[in-house]
Amino acid sequence: MKEIYEKMGLFYLGKDAEDDSLTLNKSKHLTTHAIIIGMTGSGKTGLGIDLIEEAAIDNIPVLVIDPKGDMGNLCLAFPEMKPEDFKPWIDESTAQAKGMSVDELAEKTAKMWKEGIESFHQDLDRVKRYAEVDKTIYTPGSTAGVSVNILGSFEAPGEEVVDDVDLFASLINSSVSSILSLIGIDADPVSSKEHLLISNIFYYFWSKGQSLSLEELIGYITNPPFEKIGVMPLKTFYPQKERLELAMKFNNVLSSVGFSTWISGEPLDIGKMLYDKNGKAKIAIFSIAHLSDNERMFFVTLLLNRFISWMRRQRGSSSLKAMLYMDEIFGYFPPSKNPPSKEPMLLLLKQARAFGIGVVLSTQNPVDIDYKGLSNIGTWFVGKLQTKQDIEKVVDSLSDGEDKKEVAEKIANLKGRHFYLKNVHEDDVREFYTRWVLSYLKGPMTKDDIRRLMKDKKTEVQETPAVTKTSDSDGGMKPIVSKKIKEYFNDTNINSDDPFYPYIYANAKVRFYNQKRGIDFEEEFDYKLELYEGMNTIDWEEAVEERPTNLSRKYKSSAKFAKLPEIVENATSLKEFERKLKDYLYHNKKIELFACKKLKMESKLGESEEDFRAKVDGVLKDKKEAEIEKIEKKYKTKFERLQDKLQRLEIKLEKEKSDVSSKTTDTLLDIGMGILGALFGRKSSAVTKGASALKKGGRIVKEKRDVEAVEMQIEEVKEDIKNLKEELEAEIEKIEEKYDPSNYEIESVSIKPRRSDVSVEDIALLWEK
Incomplete structure (x- = not known):
């Protein structure tokens, strides 16, 4: 019988409290979202894990936000139920308290888990299917789990978001609020100078499809790419001295010892985190228990915004396509305050259904959730509650004609793991108790636990090759070059005595044209090619894609300069560099599309394979x-x-x-x-x-x-x-x-540029320190 409900879009949640029949819920009903409510000890975590396990088995990816550290237990699934699988996760003090050795308790636990799973009409094959699903614990701002490059780039949203004026404004507002929360500024989007300045910077670049790094943002705070904010001149609205003070606050974050953990690791690419290249669903767990309150708010807001941008690129669907689960919503979605996370969360609850995305929230205190959000939730799981306020918040939706006092009394006296299920798609309200989870619940995950679990999953972060400095470490006079060679200077460390080091900077454009597919797209590239003493060949594959933020044609007379290689010092122009760059772009740049001929589907421009x-x-x-x-x-x-x-x-x-x-x-x-x-x-x-x-x-x-x-x-x-x-x-x-x-085979389709569609707009010798 298990084979039927596994194939019919049904989630097996437990058994009916009245007659022990199976409690099954259509997965598509979760596109109207769900909330799990219950006091500590009610079994919220177990029910949440049940839902996530069911989604994973049905090849539905789940993004999990874990403020408490409990959801890492999703990674502890042992198909063979061997005691040695459980042993590493058995606490020695717990075993001693039970008068047992760790080996004895591991054996007892393995037996209990196997019997518990089987008592709910499940078998070890089901555990195996779940265990095979890829699961990753990401730890932003920490190296305990898989690191995430959060601040490396504030990625520009897609056209779907930019073209939606209200959504685009909402995305900018919440992004800027979260960034300012990093430096302790609780800014009002309308009256705060800081908020308005940074919002305009984001609008300027995002509307052009250009992403921003934190380094670039700091540069544009001191030197914005516009002269006015509204109708007021920039220097009147926000004087240079004040802008510099704001930039310094961000620079302090950038230069802090722990900052490196925020810019290393995997990019925050939602599609790749939820699906592998074969389209198999994954579980992405973002553990944030180790972060400060400001850091948590910043990260959750950024993650929700990135999730919305990914969602808006998806095709509409009536079935459950992906799930976002947050283990404790308290503080992120309050009724009376407006933290940065509130706006994107409300937007998700309003819009996600159209894209087949289900949002599941968990909380101990329903009174601490915004009523607008609750009105967009179609499935309620209500466990034991004790405070009068909390019970009154849910009793109306569960009474269904019954006496409210009686319903309130039932809620207050529910057993652990027992919940009332109210689904707007069904007529009745029923009590059920949750099935045995497939994952072993050891309790909250420590950093060491996460480190052990993710040891084999951590990707090696590629280190940027060190700049090859000349033997003249103190620098000297500026080398003389041909007048036909344009020069730029980029002083990123004004107070430093370090010399300027040389690069070739180039800005190029590549046009991709395909009449049959209606593609006419131009992409812009900025490159920095490091120059070092003894260099005698030009290889643009060694260049990095980077756009300098503060290019100038002037430098201080006291500045020091590193040596130039002869390939530049003796050149009359940079024509050879330009020719090599055009060849490199022509041979290496292409648009890759993906097609499924059987379904007559083809990917959109910029859409990843995942x-x-x-x-x-x-x-x-x-x-x-x-x-x-x-x-x-x-x-x-x-x-x-x-x-x-x-x-x-x-x-x-x-x-x-x-x-x-x-x-x-x-x-x-x-x-x-x-x-x-x-x-x-x-x-x-x-x-x-x-x-x-x-x-x-x-x-x-x-x-x-x-x-x-x-x-x-x-x-x-x-x-x-x-x-x-x-x-x-x-x-x-x-x-x-x-x-x-x-x-359904997925094929790759490449569109290459024509030679005439590759142009180098600017090329210069760049001196940078």
Whole structure:
């Protein structure tokens, strides 16, 4: 029976508290978002992990924001349930407190976990399927897990965002607010000079599709690329001296000892973090328990904004395509304040559904969540609550005609792992208890725990080659070069006595044109090629893509300069450098598109392979879900007919033998009813009661012929339900095979520039220190 709900877009969450039938929830219902509410010890973390495990098994990627450190447990899945798998995660003091050795407790834990999983109709094969899903713990601002390059670049959003005026403004506002929070400034977007200045800088570059690094931002704060803010001259609105003070605050962040951990590691590329190159879903866990409050707010806001930018590039979908889970929303989405994270979170709750993205939030205190956000949430999981305020916040949505005092009392007395489930797509409110998680729950992850888990996953950060300094370390007079060679000076360290070092700087444009695909796109490149003593060849592959922020044609007379290689000092011009650069761009630059001919789909300009595969996967999921909807209609009438027949037979059996309880329906029928009920909706509580009554009476041998006849009919109905299930399974098997992504080949299509479409706009000798 497990094979059915695994294939029908259903999440297995646990068992009904009344009759132990399976609690199943359609995954597509989570596109209207969900919230898990419950006090400490209610089982919120376990339910959250259940949801994430179900998504991963169904090839739905999940981005997890983990402020407390609990969600790293998602990485502890042991398919073979060996004691030695559990042993490294058993705390010695815990074992001693139980009067056991670590080995004994590991053996006991492994046995308990295996039995717990199997008690909920799960097997080790299911654990294996989940364990095979790629999981990464990212630790921004720390090297404990996989580092993330957060401040290396404030990536420009795509055209989809820029063209949406309100969204673009929202993205800039929250980004700037989060950046200013790094230096302790709580800025108002309308009245704060700091906010307005940096907002205008972001608008200037992002509207052109240009990303910004923190170094570039600091440079543009002191030297903005515009003369006015609004109608006021820049020097009146924000004098140079004040701008320099603001730049210095950011420079202090840049120069701090711990800053290197914010600019090293993997780029914050949401698509690559959620999908591998084969389109397989991944779980990306962002552990932020080690950060300060300001750093957490900065990172969460930046991450949400980056997630929105990725989301807006996705194709619309009615099925669940990806999930964002936040383990504790307190402080990030309050009702009365406006922290930087609030605006992007509200935007996600309003817009994500259209893209097949589900947001799941968890909290101990529902009163600390903005009511506008709660109004956009369709599924509520409510566990035990104790404070009057918290209970009053949720009681209205759960009462469903019942006495509110009685409902409030039930909420206050719920057992651990028990939750009320209210889904706007269903008519009833039901109590269930969560299934046993597939992951081992050891408790909060320490930095050492994360370091052990991620040891093999950490990517080696490529170090930038050191500048090859000349033997004259103190520098000397400026070398004389041909008048035909343009020179720029970029003094990034004004108070330093270091010499200027030489580079060739070039700005080039490459046009990509393809009439058939309607592509006419020009890309701009900025390169710095290091010059060193003894250099005798020109190789632009050694250049770095970098745009200097403060180019000047002047320098101080007291400045010192490193030596130039003869290849430049003796040159009459930089024509050879220019020619080599054009050749390099012509041979190496191309636009790569991706195509799936079977679906007649082709990627958009700038769309990554991971994003395109995700789009293909979304189309396949939508097609699969559409065909499953047809199957639902096909089987619904049959299912209801069997329900009615079963109820009539139950009544008849009770009349014929009222003193004998019915126990004919076995576990298979319970599970089958749970699955079909989840698909077609619960008809009435009488069905559940009928199934429960039959379960109690089916094995008692009846002597009377009329009772035997009814029992025989009941057996026939059971057989019909079983056959219905097998037919359904067979049809779904065909659909699964039909829409398996492995049957849909992704091809690469390259568009190269013409030689005439490669131009070097500017090339100069750059002196930089």
